[in-house]
Amino acid sequence: MLVEDYMTTDLITFQKNQSIYAVMDLLTKHDISGGCVVNEQNELVGIISEGDCMKHISDSQYYNMPIEDYTVEKHMSCNVETIDGNMNVLDAAKKFIESKVRRFPIVKDGKLVGQISQRDVLKAAMNLQGQSWYV
Template sequence: MKAKDIMTSEVITVKKDTPIEDIAKILIEKRISGVVVVDDENKVVGVVSETDIVKKEKNIKVPSFITILQGVVFLDSIKEMEEDIKRVAAYKAEDIMSSDVLTVNEKDDLEYVANLMIEKSINRVPVVDDTKTLKGIICRYDIIKSMFSR
C-alpha cells in the first residue's frame, strides 16, 4: 500500500500571511490539529499545529546574568529570548509555523510513512508528488484506519 492510497486529498491549507486568529478558527471549526502552509504554487513551506499556537502564549523567559568586571555575562540564551518575543508578537502563520517540515512522496510505502511518523514523533505528514506539490496529508488516524479496515 502506498501513501496515495490512504492520504486525505482534500487538505486544509493556509498561506504564510494568514492571521493566527483565522488559523485558530479553522482548527476549531474543522476539528483538526494542524494546517499545512503552502506558497502560491501549492508547495509546502510549513505547518502550523495546535502546539505552535499554544506556544505563542508562552511567557517570555528573560535570560539570567551575572556581572563580572562591570561586564554582563548572560547565563541563558539571548537567542531563546528573541524567539520567545517573536512567538508572543506573532501575527501571521509564517511567524509561528514549523518550516522544517518532513514530507513523504505519494509513492512511498505505508510502512515507511508509519515508521517516519513514529521515529520523528509527528502527528501528520504532508504528501507531495515528484515536483514537491502538495497532494494530500496523512495523519496517524489514517494509518490506524488503513490497518483495521482491510
C-alpha cells in the same frame, strides 16, 4: 497499500500572512490539529499546528500582546519532512514513530498533493484486520 491510497487530498491549508487567530478558528472549526502552509503556487512552505498556536497564546499572555497581530509565518515550522505517496503505509507508520510528528505532507512535482496523518495509518491497519501485515 500505499500512502497515496490513504492520504487526505481535500486539505485545509494556510498562508504565511494569515493571522494566528484565523488559524485557530479554522483548526477548531474543522476539528484538525494542524495543517500545511502553502504559497500561491501550492508549494509547501511550512506546517502550523495547535502546539504552535498554544505557544503563541502563552507568549501573548506573558508579554501582554494581542493575539490577532501575529501571522503564521512567525510561528510555523519551516523544516518540514515529507514522504512519498508511493511509500507503503506500514513503512509510513514506522516513520511516524521515529519522528514523533502527527502528519506528513505529500508533495509531487513540487506541489502539495496530500497529507497522511497517524489516524490515516490506523484506518489502513483496520482494513488489514485478519490479514497478513506483509502486503
